[in-house]
Amino acid sequence: MAEAGGAAVLPGTRRWRLLVAYDGSGFRGFATQADPGVPTVGGALAGALARTARLPEPPPLVCAGRTDAGVHAMGQVVHVDLPEGYDGDLARALTRQLAPAVVVREAAPAPPGFDARRSATRRHYRYHVWNAPAPYPLLSATAWHVAAPLDLRPMAAAADALIGERDFRALCRRPPGADAAHPIVRRVLDARWREAPDEDVRGGRLLRFDVVATAFCHQMVRSMVGVLVQAGKGRANAATVVGLLGSGSRAGAPQLAPPHGLCLVDVGYDQPS
Amino acid sequence: MAEAGGAAVLPGTRRWRLLVAYDGSGFRGFATQADPGVPTVGGALAGALARTARLPEPPPLVCAGRTDAGVHAMGQVVHVDLPEGYDGDLARALTRQLAPAVVVREAAPAPPGFDARRSATRRHYRYHVWNAPAPYPLLSATAWHVAAPLDLRPMAAAADALIGERDFRALCRRPPGADAAHPIVRRVLDARWREAPDEDVRGGRLLRFDVVATAFCHQMVRSMVGVLVQAGKGRANAATVVGLLGSGSRAGAPQLAPPHGLCLVDVGYDQPS
Numbered sequence: 001m002a003e004a005g006g007a008a009v010l011p012g013t014r015r016w017r018l019l020v021a022y023d024g025s026g027f028r029g030f031a032t033q034a035d036p037g038v039p040t041v042g043g044a045l046a047g048a049l050a051r052t053a054r055l056p057e058p059p060p061l062v063c064a065g066r067t068d069a070g071v072h073a074m075g076q077v078v079h080v081d082l083p084e085g086y087d088g089d090l091a092r093a094l095t096r097q098l099a100p101a102v103v104v105r106e107a108a109p110a111p112p113g114f115d116a117r118r119s120a121t122r123r124h125y126r127y128h129v130w131n132a133p134a135p136y137p138l139l140s141a142t143a144w145h146v147a148a149p150l151d152l153r154p155m156a157a158a159a160d161a162l163i164g165e166r167d168f169r170a171l172c173r174r175p176p177g178a179d180a181a182h183p184i185v186r187r188v189l190d191a192r193w194r195e196a197p198d199e200d201v202r203g204g205r206l207l208r209f210d211v212v213a214t215a216f217c218h219q220m221v222r223s224m225v226g227v228l229v230q231a232g233k234g235r236a237n238a239a240t241v242v243g244l245l246g247s248g249s250r251a252g253a254p255q256l257a258p259p260h261g262l263c264l265v266d267v268g269y270d271q272p273s
Numbered sequence: 274m275a276e277a278g279g280a281a282v283l284p285g286t287r288r289w290r291l292l293v294a295y296d297g298s299g300f301r302g303f304a305t306q307a308d309p310g311v312p313t314v315g316g317a318l319a320g321a322l323a324r325t326a327r328l329p330e331p332p333p334l335v336c337a338g339r340t341d342a343g344v345h346a347m348g349q350v351v352h353v354d355l356p357e358g359y360d361g362d363l364a365r366a367l368t369r370q371l372a373p374a375v376v377v378r379e380a381a382p383a384p385p386g387f388d389a390r391r392s393a394t395r396r397h398y399r400y401h402v403w404n405a406p407a408p409y410p411l412l413s414a415t416a417w418h419v420a421a422p423l424d425l426r427p428m429a430a431a432a433d434a435l436i437g438e439r440d441f442r443a444l445c446r447r448p449p450g451a452d453a454a455h456p457i458v459r460r461v462l463d464a465r466w467r468e469a470p471d472e473d474v475r476g477g478r479l480l481r482f483d484v485v486a487t488a489f490c491h492q493m494v495r496s497m498v499g500v501l502v503q504a505g506k507g508r509a510n511a512a513t514v515v516g517l518l519g520s521g522s523r524a525g526a527p528q529l530a531p532p533h534g535l536c537l538v539d540v541g542y543d544q545p546s
Contacts, residue, residue, distance in 0.1 A: 021409060021410050021411070021475075021476075022410050023410035023411050023413070072410070072411060074411070074475050075475060091407070095407055095408070099407075099408045099410075099413075100408050100409075100410055100413030101410055101413075102410065103407050103408050103409065103410055104407070105407050105475075105476050134294075134364070134368055134372075134376050134377070134378050135368070135372045135373050135376050136294060136373075136376065137294050137295050137296035137345070137372075137373055137374055137375065137376055138294070138296050138345060138347070138415060138536075140296070140372075140373030140374075142411060197470060202294075202347050202348060202378075202538075202539070203294075203378050263411075265475075266475070
């Protein structure tokens, strides 16, 4: 994706901060792709921004978390630099063009020095598992259906082993060109499972995994959920997680959890934003 | 829709009871239509039943609540008469063909005299309203977005006025050929609003209307929600509801709530089923 140049705001432009929710089902992720025919959240947003602010071409965007194909967001944060003259109701204008798949919940000029990705100090993702013999129609786009009964207690214990500052190489997709010997250190602040108290579901349990970290590497949450669900089946435990992280290799990691159960809940910033 | 002949089970057949969940978004309602190209839940189910039980043609079905186009179900109950010889795992076979849009949660031979519609003594519907300035992507297929702030207290008071045995003509679509002077009496057992405690939603409130009646007439829940949302805006109250029901005429009823917020939660039977 073409990107705005970090914290440097070009003369004659003003940086805007957008709070964006989307249903990722119909998109090939957030990041725009070389082929403009591939539907992406960023591409849709940039196109709507160009129409709204009458720009000659879609502007580059920077987001806090580059969600993959099929991943949803309630609180993605995006920045974009627009000509200083623009002062319309950006949230309303964008939502009118993009809803219901994409909704811009808020849009306002960003505080000085704000960068949606670099200023972010905390990301919160949520993953839903529908644990029941049969799939559930109204959850099929937002929860992973796992038919085998899961035991939450070992899942919670294994999740505890993820908390802290660790090398997450074994649970990340290596960035293109990166050295396999290089650790990928991230700090996980919280990771917990619980049963969602939603009366809307019948015939099974909706399990919810909330994980907060200063930052995530690629496919990290889906890798975590993959191993934690194995723990729920009695095929892994906290020691497995510790061993896996220690190995520094993806070879021993279980299957990735599918993308559609994942949602970027919100992004935290230390500076007022 | 072609219908099985009430409680009479033909010789050589056995009656099955199915518990069915569906996402109504892609269907033109439950009831099969004359044009077989129109996608209906009943049509999909009957087609899958014919394939599974090797029937020469899709069998007639009877359901407890004939949901309209776009309406969802967690616990629709259906009966169908199949040749006595069939004894496969019907729920699994049907779900394999129809998921994720339609899932057969349970399937078993019905108790003697069982009729999915006539034996039902209680239907429970739920309606969701997403009350927030902006729409919400992950709720756009299951909740009605109402942007104006709603006050739950008058909505609850007006809902109370619906409880009891009353003539609901003013809140129903009259059946074809029915006499407008004829009352349509139904008994509402419960009708209440509350805010869903779902942490999954941000930037607004998810309001949930639960209504239980011995039976409903056509479009009754959506008519109720239409007038109750007016109450939430301060444009109607319990007296309006009483007056509307007393008028016996749909002329004074507010706009119907859209179908996609509605879900058939479950159906009760007095006999063991």
